Amino acid sequence: MYSPAQTRILHAALDLFATHGVSGTSLQMIADALGVTKAAVYHRFKAKDDIVLAVTEAELCKLEEALTVARAENDAVEARKLLVRRIIDLSVERKGFVRVLQNDPVVIRLLGEHAPFRAFMSELYATLLDRDDDVEARISAAFFTAAIAGTTVSPFVDDIDADTLRATMIELTERMLKLAPLKGARIR
Amino acid sequence: MYSPAQTRILHAALDLFATHGVSGTSLQMIADALGVTKAAVYHRFKAKDDIVLAVTEAELCKLEEALTVARAENDAVEARKLLVRRIIDLSVERKGFVRVLQNDPVVIRLLGEHAPFRAFMSELYATLLDRDDDVEARISAAFFTAAIAGTTVSPFVDDIDADTLRATMIELTERMLKLAPLKGARIR
DNA sequence: GTCTATATCGAGATAGAC
DNA sequence: GTCTATCTCGATATAGAC
Numbered sequence: 001m002y003s004p005a006q007t008r009i010l011h012a013a014l015d016l017f018a019t020h021g022v023s024g025t026s027l028q029m030i031a032d033a034l035g036v037t038k039a040a041v042y043h044r045f046k047a048k049d050d051i052v053l054a055v056t057e058a059e060l061c062k063l064e065e066a067l068t069v070a071r072a073e074n075d076a077v078e079a080r081k082l083l084v085r086r087i088i089d090l091s092v093e094r095k096g097f098v099r100v101l102q103n104d105p106v107v108i109r110l111l112g113e114h115a116p117f118r119a120f121m122s123e124l125y126a127t128l129l130d131r132d133d134d135v136e137a138r139i140s141a142a143f144f145t146a147a148i149a150g151t152t153v154s155p156f157v158d159d160i161d162a163d164t165l166r167a168t169m170i171e172l173t174e175r176m177l178k179l180a181p182l183k184g185a186r187i188r
Numbered sequence: 189m190y191s192p193a194q195t196r197i198l199h200a201a202l203d204l205f206a207t208h209g210v211s212g213t214s215l216q217m218i219a220d221a222l223g224v225t226k227a228a229v230y231h232r233f234k235a236k237d238d239i240v241l242a243v244t245e246a247e248l249c250k251l252e253e254a255l256t257v258a259r260a261e262n263d264a265v266e267a268r269k270l271l272v273r274r275i276i277d278l279s280v281e282r283k284g285f286v287r288v289l290q291n292d293p294v295v296i297r298l299l300g301e302h303a304p305f306r307a308f309m310s311e312l313y314a315t316l317l318d319r320d321d322d323v324e325a326r327i328s329a330a331f332f333t334a335a336i337a338g339t340t341v342s343p344f345v346d347d348i349d350a351d352t353l354r355a356t357m358i359e360l361t362e363r364m365l366k367l368a369p370l371k372g373a374r375i376r
Numbered sequence: 377g378t379c380t381a382t383a384t385c386g387a388g389a390t391a392g393a394c
Numbered sequence: 395g396t397c398t399a400t401c402t403c404g405a406t407a408t409a410g411a412c
Contacts, residue, residue, distance in 0.1 A: 003395095005395070005396095019293065020211075020293050021209060021211055021292070021293040021294075023208075023209055023211035023212040024211040024293050024294065026386080026387060026388085027387080027388065027389085028386080028387075028388095036395085036396065036397090037396070037397060037398080038387095038388085038389085039389090039390085039391095039395095039396070039397065039398080039399095040395065040396050040397075042388090042389065042390075043395060043396075044395085046389085047388080047389080048387095048388065048389090099291060102338065103287060103291040103338070104209065105207065105208050105209040105212050106209075106212065121343075125343075125344070129344075135348060135352060135356070136356055138344050138345060138348070139339065139344070139345055139348065139352075139353060139356040139357065139360070140356075140360060141344050142338070142339045142342035142343075142344035142345045143335045143339045143357065143360055144335065145338070145342065145344075146334060146335045146336075146337065146338020146339050146342060147331045147332065147334045147335035147338070148334075149334065149338060150290065150291070150330070150333070150334025150335070150337060150338060151327065151330045151331045151334050154330035154333065154334060155309075155313075156313070156317075156326050156327070156329050156330035156333075157326060157327055157330045160323055160326070160327065164323060164327075165327060168323065168324055168327040168328075169327065169331065172327070172328060172331055172364060175363075175364075176360060176363075176364065191377095193377065193378095214404080214405060214406085215405075215406070215407090216404080216405075224377085224378065224379090225378070225379060225380080226405095226406085226407085227377095227378070227379065227380080227381095227407090227408085227409095228377065228378050228379075230406090230407065230408080231377065231378075232377085234407085235406080235407080236405095236406070236407090
């Protein structure tokens, strides 16, 4: 799919995007991180937008795999549980970039303009929400996607290990999305 | 505090920052939004950073008022409840900018480097969290601040009115931060 | 307070040698 | 695949007139 040189560029770009945002990252910064010149980068990607596109595509690809696995489930609630867990795993693993995906203005524009991305996001949302979900469920879904994107980079949790973070996020989310009953509580 | 001209600049800048991010917003865009030239903007703020600083300061000021009110409460839990509600109100009222405050790389850098900002954030966090909060409470706090910042701008909730959004966010948050028992549920 | 005009710099992007 | 060199443009920022 990508040459070794391209892969190195994408990795460096991902890191820089997460720290400085897309607009705040220049091709010179990417080139410097790799110890090469701008021209070498342009040899592999003919424009900065292509790098942003490739990085975004690569991350969404991981989400797509999660969606495919989830959809193989017969039970809709189980499918949502699986999907949510995998999204949380990804956000912990790829700390920082989920925030970019969901909050960087350039990426947001890209996700809105690029038809395949739009189609994928619709599918993803459809699986996260039942067709006839009520308002609270939809707000919960918005709430939790935003939360997941931001939690891993919060100053509150700098010193908490990844496993604890992951487990607690899963619990909070399932409680919020009503995918599981509250631990130690009972609905009347 | 600020002249009328300055106030107009800050309002325009706030809008543009929320849409394009700080790095993605040029002084030309701000000037165009006001129908003046760049030089007119520079007459009031000697650098772009000063505009970012002023905008951030103005938003934090609103949070500071909320913090002062909350601290006047005797009961710590009531104080946190008040604070959380006010933060949610602000994020709904000033849709978009809370996301910038918490996610824009330029603002994050500013919040980290500017001593008064750092001090205020510490105070805010101290009120949101008890001194001896456990790990789950801290993750909850991170989770909910991230959630609040992102929810109002989510595509999930585009068509939901502000009041419903606000009320549901308050309920979700209080449930998460364990500030109130679950509606219709009872802890064993 | 606002303008025109301009200086300076860094960004994205290309040409062509090795 | 990488380099040097260069182009063009837009960005921050300043000078000085009205």
